[in-house]
Amino acid sequence: MKLNKLVIALSIAGLAACSSTPTGQPVGSQLVEQVSAVGNELVIPYKKFQLVNGLTLIVHEDHSDPLVHVDVTYHVGSAREELGKSGFAHFFEHMMFQGSEHVGDDEHFKIVTEAGGTMNGTTNSDRTNYFQTVPVNQLETMLWLEADRMGFLLNAVTQEKFEIQRETVKNERGQRIDNQPYGRLGERVAQALYPEGHPYSWPVIGWMDDLNRVNVNDLKAFFLRWYGPNNATLTIGGDVKAEEVLALVEKYFGSIPRGPEVQPMAKPTVSLDKTRYISMEDNVHLPLVYIAYPTVHLFHADEAPLDVLMQIIGSGNNSLLYQNLVKNQLAVQAAASHGCSELACQFALYALPHPASGKTLADMEAVIRNSLAEFEQRGVTDDDLAKIKAEMLSDAIFGLQSVHGKVAQLANYQTLLDNPNYINEQVARYRRVSKEDVMRVYEKYIKGKASVVMSVVPKGQTQLVAAADNFSLPAPVEMGPSTTTADDLHLRVAKDNFDRSVRPTPGANPAVDVPQYWQENWGNGIEVLGTHNDETPTTSLLLKIRGGNYQQNLDKAGVTSILAAMLTESTKSRSSEQMARELEKLGSSIRVSAKDDTMNVFVNSLSENLPATLTLLEEYLFEPAFSQDDFARIQKQSIEGVKNAQKDAGYLASKATRALMYGHSVAGLPDGGTEQTLANITLDDVKAFYHTWFKPQGGEMILVSSLDKAKVFAAMPKLTAWQGSAPDVAPSIGKAQFEPGVIYLVNKDEAAQSAIRVAKPGLVQDITGEFYRTNLMNFPLGGAFNSRINMNLREDKGYTYGAWTGFWGDKYSGTFSASADVRADATKASLEEIYKEIGQYAQSGIRGDELSFMRLAINQKDALKYETPSAKLGFLAQILEFDLKPSFVKERAGIVSSISQAEINALAAKHLKLDEMLTVVVGDAKTLKPELEKLGKKVVEYKL
Incomplete structure (x- = not known):
């Protein structure tokens, strides 16, 4: 993936405007605009066409890799559903993979897979999308597939398929919601936050009672209403030429008739008359309190300052919630979010009390509300603004690393804004946020405003709720079995001058070159392998140090995960908060994780900020403070995390399988240890593992950067000078302890x-x-x-x-x-x-x-x-x-x-x-x- 004559500015300041050039009108379609880069701007070049039937086509040319990404986004999600017919948008996502008039049952997955591609579909409240990434010679086949299910699906939708996919959706809900701790929290909060009948008051996956009562004709009617080409955006990016793509799209999509016209949905202001307390019992280990305020909607002028406010209140270890609840071990977790969708946003704060603190959910709510009051006194700092501005720029640039990422952005902006060329404005609107803006939105949407307060408590412990319920969730809509029949459907029929049953024949599979790389062996025993990559001005680095989970003592399992966490905490020179703040201002990330045989350190940075990022990395790795406070907090969080995981069926299955497969050995234990082994660990154990195993000999570094390797090496003097070796001991894996057939x-x-x-x-x-x-x-x-x-x-x-x-x-x-x-x-x-x-x-x-x-x-x-x-x-x-x-x-x-x-x-x-x-x-x-x-x-x- 390359940016084709695109030079991305590494500073937000001074981003130039892009050129937008309407041109002529090819037969059967209109070239609406052409966007290309001018100077040092942040832009994804594209050509935008509209077919006679209303289909919007966006083409982004990227000739760096012989692949293509095809995305079809329909402007329909759960928000377009009717009362009593929830879950249709998501249900139809499933049906779209079951075959169409000219594509056999279950053949869509098979065709994409055997083409060497990947594929999926997703549904949210506002849109449904379907996408494939394939070798470029498979483009015509992908267009044939997508066009067939847009224009020729319904004759292949049978009662049998309907019933099977209805069960699959139920299974998805069971796996992702009903069988997950806190899985039903979101849908309960939505019922209380939004007025009855609001498009966001029911879950995307729908109510199972609704899915049980409808029939296959209801689903077909939903398709006919919303799946017309005039409610779709087809976005294609990759090693293609726009004009050739247009000709293929005209062939396969041009004859599909328009669907009913689709009007933008209203975005009514959501407000609450009073704070609504609701609660539920769940199969959880820890109680949780969740406070939600209604705010604005996606791309509203106040969204960006509300995001800054959210960061200050509850994102990262410099946030007020972290300092007031997690740092002092009153809570295992506490954070904030500001989730935005097309019609509405939700400013949310939550906390899970630490059992050892003795605090209740009422106490948690009080601390959260006191933290909001503290914000009024604290105000907004220059660092607060610098952090989110750096994050937005970094996220935007890292989002350009794949064709999939660029196509997804173009499709989303077109669908929700009718403007694919929004990436520059997305960054710029955060750059414009002032301290006064943040204080203003706090006063307008949060201070003194009513909210929904949701308590989730372990079963049988209703006494733990933050306050007694004062709001009853709406009762389900009472509706009998559906009476929709085939006679109620108004089918649209495409007329073609070619045989759609003939599957396109792809050309030869494109030749793919293995990345060119260089190799170097540092004198301290670290092998370095790297490649130059100037497609984006970024650097990604992976450092693997010998010594991981397999090297732990059996009774101290979990020491590696605690060490990994402590290596991004406080250092001898700076606190955890100071280190995190500097990293956030760079828009960089440093992660440390314990693997079976290694400790892995992963770094992502804009190349411009790499020297400063590597300075922080070396401070983390070579000057850890190993603070007793940090250790105690991480240890307790780890133990509570294990206890909470015991409520997850997948975790229990993995734990049992490992124990039976590898017996009484480290390999037979969960990666993060158990309650018992974690409780056995002391700070001295963590230090001892670090001093014994954290050595360069036998280490590996992999580097992918837009910078020359000499510049990168010069920015890590401590790593290159690092010396030492760890024990050369093979781990004991253990033997199976199960009886086959049992x-x-x-x-x-x-x-x-x-x-x-x-x-x-x-x-x-x-x-x-x-x-x-x-x-x-x-x-x-x-x-x-x-x-x-x-x-x-x-x-x-x-x-x-x-x-x-x-x-x-x-x-x-x-x-x-x-x-x-x-x-x-x-x-x-x-x-x-x-x-x-x-x-x-x-x-x-x-x-x-x-x-x-x-x-x-x-x-x-x-x-x-x-x-x-x-x-x-x-x-x-x-x-x-x-x-x-x-x-x-x-x-x-x-x-x-x-x-x-x-x-x-x-x-x-x-x-x-x-x-x-x-x-x-x-x-x-x-x-x-x-x-x-x-x-x-x-x-x-x-x-x-």
Whole structure:
């Protein structure tokens, strides 16, 4: 991805205006405007067309990588739904992937996957979008697909598909909302914050009662109302020419008739007559208080100063909420947000009290409100404004690193503002915010204003609420079964002069060059691998230091995660707040995380600010204060985090699987440790691990920068001069402690879904050996959306939102795992299907069509592999870790092309033996145990 003659200013000041040039009118369409860069400006160049049928086409040319990103955004989200018909926008997102008149059932995913592409769709309150990134030779195929579901969908929407996707949506809600701690908080707050019937008063995913009562004709009517080309924006970016794209779009989209006209929605001011207290019981560890104020709407003049106010009140460790609640350990978490949508925004503040503090939710509310009053006395500082201005510029520039990122911005601005050319103004409007603006919006929207106060408390502990409920949420709309019939539909029919049933034939897969890189070995033992990348004026750096989770003592597991957190806290010279403030003013980020065998340090910075960022990095790494206060706070937060995670089915499944797979060893424990091991850790343990393991010998640094490497090295004198080596000790991984054929059942009371894991020990990771080949073997079983196991459990049965299988490995261990979160009442049936699919694949192996699909899907991915700095970091890190030559890419491609059906079948038979596998199920044990026993297997209730 390159910016094509675009030079981005590294300072907001003095950004020039862009040129906008209307031109002539090609046949069947109008070129509305052409935007290109003039001078040192922040802009995404594009051409904007409008077809006769109202479709808006935006084309951004980016010739740096042989790929293309296609986005179709429809200006319809949950806000366009009717009372009693919530969830339609999201439901229809699912239906759009089920095949259309000229595209077979479930073929959309398969076609994109075998093209080497990625794809998805998303729905929010205001819009629904569908997008694909593929090698550029696949552009016409993507347009054929998108046009077919825009103009030729309804004849392929059947009652059977409708029923299956209705179950899939229910599973999605179960997994993402009902089975998650605090998952229903947002929808409850929305019901209280917005007037009854307001478009934001119901959740995007909808009320399940609404989805249960409607029929397939209701869904078709929704499509006919909102999915016309005149309510859509087609945005295409990549290695294309605008005029050639226009010709293809005219061919595939031009004949699709307009839909009904769509008018902008009203944006009424939302206000509350008094503060509304509401509460709910949930399966959570800690109570939570959440305070929400209605404010403005997206792109309103007051949105930017409200965002600054939010940062001061509750974003980062310089914020008032952090200082008044988290720093002094009154709360485990406390923060603020200002979420904005097209019609309304919500200024929210929340806190989870620390159990050791003895504070109640009422106390939390009082401290939050006192923090607001403190803001009045504190006011706004120059640093407050500098931080958010730097953040906005940095976010804007980092957003230009991928074609996907640029296309998404163009599409969003066009859909919501009718102006794709808004990126410069988005940054500039924050630059214009003054101290007086921030104080003004505080007075106008927050001070003394009514709010919604939501208390979420553990089940049976209603005495913990901040205050007694004084507001009742609206009762569900009472509506009977839908009576919409096919006769109520007014179909639109496109007339073409070509045969749409003929799938376009793509040209040759584009040649992709492996990034050119340089390598250097510092005298202190750090291997450095880097590449020059001037597509954006940014630098990304990954430093990997030997010594991670595997190097912990068993009874001190979690010491690495605490150390990682402490390495971005206070230093010997500056407080945590001072360090964070300086980093924020640069618009940079420094993250430290503990991995299995390494401590990883990740840096993102505008290249202009890299020297200052690296100065802060070296201070973090080499001058940590190791403050007792910092340690005590982080340790307690870690323990509470583990306790809270115990309410999450996925965490419990992972924890049980690791314990049974690797026994009494560090590998058998969660990465962050357990309550017991975390409580065992002292500050001296953290210091000892740092002094023993934080050494340069054997370290690796990967660098992707627009700067010359000499300039980067000159900015890190302490890193280059660093000396020392860590112990050379191989970790003890542990041995399996499970009995194959037994189902280990972990209890989660009243779980809406069950988490299933079927696993066994596997191979350690390699690049071109048997481990790599097992992943090729796994691809049709559970490695893609169109895999056997996902199509069975999700698309055929409607048991789950997604099911997958895969082989994972590192230098020391490996695992095969099948996973799915399924409807609680389908647990037994889902497990039977998982066993069946694994067993049949192990016995019969891969089909010829699956082998062809796998070869195409994997070997056509190259165009997407190295586009962004992040992708380049990952690629180069792999080369460095395994001491590879660039030729390994071709070697892998050769393996994919030549691996035989017989070899894959032999690998399946060898590595997919059900009688060697562990089964873990997390769910409501009292109801699941008798059902699972019907499988004829021993069921053991496993205590974690």
